[in-house]
Amino acid sequence: MATITRSLSSKVNANGEAEIMLRLSVSRELRLRLKSGIFVEATRFRDGKIIMPRADRKTLAKLQIINDNLVSLESRLISLCVSTPQKSLSKEFFEDAILRHHHPELFEAAPKKMSFFDVFNEFLDKHLDGAPLSGHYKVLARLLRRFELYRQKTTRTKFTLILNDFDSTEIERFKEFVINEPKIYDKYPSIYKTASDVVETARKPRRPEKRGENSVIGILKRLRAFFNWCVRRGYLDRTPFATFTGIEKYGTPYYITIEERDLIADFDLSDKPALEVQRDIFVFQCLIGCRVSDLLEMTSGSIINGAIEYIPNKTKNERPEVVRVPLNTRARQLVEKYSAKGAEKLFPFISAQKYNEAIKKIFTLCEITRMVTVRNPKTGEEEKRPINEIASSHMARRTFIGNLYKKVKDPSLVGALSGHKEGSKAFARYREIDEDMKKELVSLLD
DSSP states (O other): OOEEEEEEEEEEOTTSEEEEEEEEEOSSSOEEEEEEEEEEEGGGEETTEEOOOSSOHHHHHHHHHHHHHHHHHHHHHHHHHHHSOGGGOOHHHHHHHHHHHHOGGGGOOOOTTOBHHHHHHHIIIIIITTOTTHHHHHHHHHHHHHHHHHHHHHHTSOOOOBGGGOOHHHHHHHHHHHHHHHHHHHHOTHHHHHOOOSSOOOOOOOOOOOOOHHHHHHHHHHHHHHHHHHHHHTSOSSOGGGGOOOOOOOOOOOOOOHHHHHHHHHSOOTTOHHHHHHHHHHHHHHHHOOOHHHHTTOBGGGEETTEEEEOOGGGTTTOOOOEEEEOOHHHHHHHHHHHTTTOSBSSOOOOHHHHHHHHHHHHHHTTOOOEEEEEOTTTOOEEEEEHHHHOOHHHHHHHHHHHHHHHHOOHHHHHHHHTOOTTOHHHHTTOOOOHHHHHHHHHTTO
16 A cells, blocks of 8 residues: 655745655555645654644644645545556656646646647647747647648648547547658648748748658657646546557667777867867766756756756656766866856857767767667668767767666666666667677676
8 A cells, every 4th residue: 555754855945944745655666755835844843743833823723724735635645546557657647646736726627629729839838938848849839730731631621630639540640741741742832831830930931851760759759748738737638649659769779988988088189179178078978978958058056066966958847857967087177177267157068060060070080980780760770880970969878878887787776867767768778788798698608
């Protein structure tokens, strides 16, 4: 049976109150620390209980309300543990339940047959609110609008997307549209000339490029995130993705060894100062394992007690957990090298595209050109490529994760440093069994 224990946050708000934290134990595999959203003065909380005064009736009444609210919330969480399949339970699930407990008005059901794009724009405004990934969702909004116009053309009706009517069949139709859009552009060019953007853009319509398999799945994942949000808001009873089985396909992860990383770090680039800066940024990224979108935002304030702390942009809205990575000697030296220049950012960045171009040049100069087997994202076929031709900022993240896993072989420990949640399918692909490990296994047969 699920159990809950209480503790008090060490942080105090402007009213001198601290938040009550809940440790929810559902099973051996699922134990969560949750913010209750309920605050109390630290002096009124002891051993998991709220202390009630004997004489002060006004304070007693206030504390009684807090205690009743807390008991009601805990009862709701325990009830959900009983009534919900365990595979559906997660931290996000309980955080949503807590939000519904405190603010039921936010989850009033939307009218049936409501405008699809009205809801989507609400999602953009209220959920994403200018987050770094919001641009991808604006692209999705325009793509859905073109899909709507395409359905009008092909069905010869006044077809419109309706939230409650969007089912798994419509998802399959949308997927086919995304895959075949270059051909559709050639057949129905008027869609791209007359479409009024749901999200305004100054970009002129152009022929879409052929999308790779993972690019298509990425678009569908963003659509799924929108529908999941609709379910949490009470706009839908069930996501149409409940029966959708599309998943990403990746080849074996390729990354550089620690020796290759150090060769790059120590290579003399004094005659190429601009390239030297980008080399230092790449090496630092290899040492902390973050995505480039997170690295671009880091400042001196991101370093707390000898470690980098950040909330990954990719999961900020769904799982806003702090990732803390202690800095080793080399990482600290790189920070100190650029801190003397007085800039707010940790490093003097250029654009992400030019950063990737610089990384390829650095690999070539350092003669790190070994062949690797990669999966072509568009054709799905494997091919051999020199590693310097496909090196990028994300290789720094793979280098961090891959080499750590070689050392400790514990996905939960590595995931705590990379920001992957436990059991993440995305993290699983980094767990390459390298050549040395294979030799060790085969030697057991001697």
